Amino acid sequence: MQIASWTSLDYAHAFAVSLKVCANHKDARRGLDIHGEIFRLGLMETNSYVGSALVDMYTRCGLLAQAKQVFEDLTVHDTLSWNALMKSYIHFGHAEGVLKSFERMQLTGFLPDANSFLYNIKACSMIRSAQRGRNKHAQIGSDKLLETSIYVRGALIDMYAKLGALPNAQKVFDSLPVQNLVTWNSLISGYAEHGYSEKALGCLKEMQAKGMIPNSITMVYILKACSHMNDFSECLKLHAEIARKGFLEDSVHVATSLLDMYVKQGFLVKAQEIFDNVTVRNILSWTILIAGYADRGYGEKALYCFGRMQQEGFTPDTTVLACSLKGCGCLKAVDKGIEIHVEVERRSLLGQDSALANALLDMYVKCGLLAHAQEVLYELPHRDAASWTALIAGYAENGDSKEAFECFRLMQVDGINPNAVTLLCVLKACGNYGDLIRGLELHSEVERKGLKGDLTVANTLVDMYIKCGYPSKARDVFDSLPTCDVVSWNALISGYAELGHSEEVLACFEKMQAQDFAPDAVTYVGILKACASMGADISGRELHGEIARKGLTTCVLLGSALVDMYAKCGQLPKAEEVFETLSVQDVVSWNSLIAGYAQLGDSRRVFIVFDKMLLENVKPDMVTFLVVLTACNCRGLVKESGTYFAAMSKVFGIVPVLEHHSCMINLLGRNGNLNRVAAVIKEMPFCSNLVMWVTILNACKFLGNFSMAREAFQNALSLDDSHGAAYVLMSQVLANEN
Incomplete structure (x- = not known):
């Protein structure tokens, strides 16, 4: 055929083929040249086939605006061109554009075909609207397309499966005259995604019984289903079948899914075995393994895998970095955590991923570096409830309730609404601090948020009221629970x-x-x-x-x-x-034994058990020394008490608190060592209390030290000028003086 004798139909066909080639190669420049030639020949005015090819070319070259403009410029519209526009919207993920185009198409009198409904069903799936999907299904049924198009039925099964409307998916599936591998996979994926593991496995057995051979996609979905089951024998059977059919060698997706299944079920030894034997590793398989170790507290293994991954040339993404930081938190490996923090800063990742930012915060919190955690939080361009809660939880766990309260206040100033976990942490801080007023306010907040029936929140409220010394309110909360548990x-x-x-x-x-x-x-x-x-x-x-x-x-x-x-x-x-x-035999059990002998007044046994404790390399704590000093007090052992008191800080690094000083002052005062009492008071790193000054005043009464008695009396009155015992003791000192 000579070009001179070509008809417009011949040109249209040739241009359509050329545009398809441009689309396949994403060659928008050549496609634009062809578009100019089509416009010059006036083909768009007479042939919708060419217009549809142009829409498709621009779509596949990533030019949605041009694709839409071509459609609007067409003087002739038909079902084919409308479908091209809807396909374009699907390509760019604009589900609402598909649905609106479908409505416009019908309003202008064009009848939808199987492809029109196919794109609309996909759009309903994209916007996760089961109701709109059901409406399309009803419309398809009235047009009798279900009887003629296997693709439309397959799309319906896929949509219902993705949206969790599994009875609908099963009903459409059962109505198919022919059930192919694609429709089986759609149904199995729906059951697997929504946790119906037994149903997914049942589908696999049924399809195999009907002579259908599963492919790698089927096995990926089945492995996902098995990851929700706690059945090691079923996992092993499936693993054996996958290996027998050669899927592990042929499909990296199957190997990765098998690894993921073992990790999610907690079979980490088996997961490591799979990982070590796969021929091709990717960033996803490394992530799954590292996350598995980190989530179950195997920080050392997580960080070992992290190091190996980098040695093999993989650049960790934000998920891997977050999991590795979790491993650092488990081990309290702050040096490694800081190293990862430097890497995160170098790659400017902190403001890009909230999960990574929260993992970094949590790592510093678990390592006890709350000031570092707070610095990270304040540097974030976007703070969320999880990041604030991580810091609040850290302060609450470390007993720093004031800082926890301040962070809670700043969180609200930041415009972030506290979630249930935040409230739990602040309630814990209220209990630790004994802040009943704030606890009552939070209780009201819990009720406003509809969390009154949350058992964990209720249990924390009970604990908070108890610790605030308000057991009747704790009992009220407990009695109001619709259900309770052992906690x-x-x-x-x-x-x-x-x-x-x-x-x-x-x-x-x-x-x-x-x-x-x-x-x-x-x-x-x-x-x-x-x-x-x-x-x-x-x-x-x-x-x-x-x-x-x-x-x-x-x-x-x-x-x-x-x-x-x-x-x-x-x-x-x-x-x-x-x-x-x-x-x-920890320090708590040793203390119980030592305190028991002290209670009976058997000071000799107190010292014997204490010495035995040291021989067993168990480090004493503040409670241990308080019991030992009390035993010295009972027997009047001034020299020994001084030795133990000095050893607290010099040998064991324990800073004596008020109770230890009171015990020493009482012993020294009763034995007439008022000069040493004065020295002890002067060396105290904190303010003395009323009990201590009254103790000194009582000692002065027997020892006749008027100057020290006067000093003790004045200090006691500065703390409580109505304390009766101080006046009585001072009058007795004066009487003895006279």
Whole structure:
């Protein structure tokens, strides 16, 4: 055929083929030249086929505005050109543009075909609107397209599956005259994505029974389904089938999904084995493994993998960096954490990813570097509830309630609404600080946010009121719970035990058991504390038997509580017997034993046990020294008390607190060493209290030291000018002076 004799139809066909080539190569410049030639020949005025090809070319070259303009310039519209426009919107993710174009198309009198509905179904899936999808489904049914187009039915299954409307997806699937691999995969993916693991596996067995051979995409979805199951044998069977069919060698996606399945189920040894054997590793497989170790507290392994990944030439992305920072937090590896922080700063990543920023904050918090965490927070261009909460939680955990409150205030000034976790952290700070007023305000905030029924929040409220010394309010919160758990009971029981309300502890324990709640180690610690306070060694022995029957005697916390209970009940041989059986003899259990002998006035045994503790390389704490100094006080051992007092800071690095100084002053005062009393007072790193000055005043009464008595009296009055005991003691000093 000579070009001179070509018809407009011939030109249209040739240009359409050329435009398709430009689209495949994303050659917009050549496509623009062809567009000019088409315009010169006037083909767009007579042929919608050419117009549709132009729309498609501009779309695939990434030029949506030009594609839309071509469509609007067409003098002839038909279903084909409308479909080209809708396809263009789908390509760019503009779902609303598809739906509006469909409505315009119908209003101008054009009938949709299978492709028109296909694009609309995809658009409904993109905007996650099951209702609009159902409306399209009903319209398709009325046009009888479902009977003729397998692609439309497949798209419907895919849409319903992605939106979680799985009964609808199953219904459309069951209506198919022919079920191909694509439709099976769509249904399986829906069940896998929405946690219906058994259904997904059932689909696999059914499709195989019907002679359908799964492909790598099928296996990726099935592995995702298995990651939600706690069935190691099923995982191994699936793994064996995948290996037998050669998917591990042929598909990196299958290998990565298998790795992910083992990680999510916590089978990290198996996951490492898969990882070591895959021929091709990518950033995703490294991320999955590092995240698995970090999430389960294996910080050392996470950081080892992080190092190996970099050695193999992979540049860590923000997710890998966040997981590695989590590993640093687990290990308190602050040097490595700072190294990663420098890398993050060098690549200017901090302001780009909130998860990375929060991981960095959390790392500094876990390492106890709260000032560093606060600096990171203030440098962020965008702070969210998670970043503020990480810092608030850090201060609350470290007992710095004032800073936690200040961060909470600044968070609200920043315009960030606290979430449930934030409120939990601030409530904990209120309990630690004993701030009842703020706690009541937060309780109101909890109710305003509709969190009253949240069990974790309610349990924290109970704990907060108990720690603020308001047990009746704690009981009101507890009694208002529609349901409670063992944590709720423990919060109440432990709180009553701390406050010394032993009878309430035992009443709660009886009620808890009557309601069929099984006590755990924390429950028993609270009950044993109550028995110790009451001197109820018989009840304590019964509890000991129950604890032994339940196999809980290996719990260090319970073991120490048993030692403490027997010691406080005066049953020191039994306390020592339990102590000797402990798998871990920590400072708490040693203190319980030492305090038991001190309570009985057996100072000799106090010192023997203390020396034995040091021989076992257990470092004493402030409580240990308070008990030992009290024992010295009881026996009037001035020289020994001085030795122990000096050893606290010089040998063990423990700064003496007010109670230690009071003990020394009392002992020195009663033994006439008022000059040393004055020296102790002068060396104190904090302000003295009323009890201390009254103690000195009492010593002066017996020793006749009028000048020191006057100083002690004046200091006591400066703290409380209505303190009766100070006036009585000073009058006795004056009487003795006269």
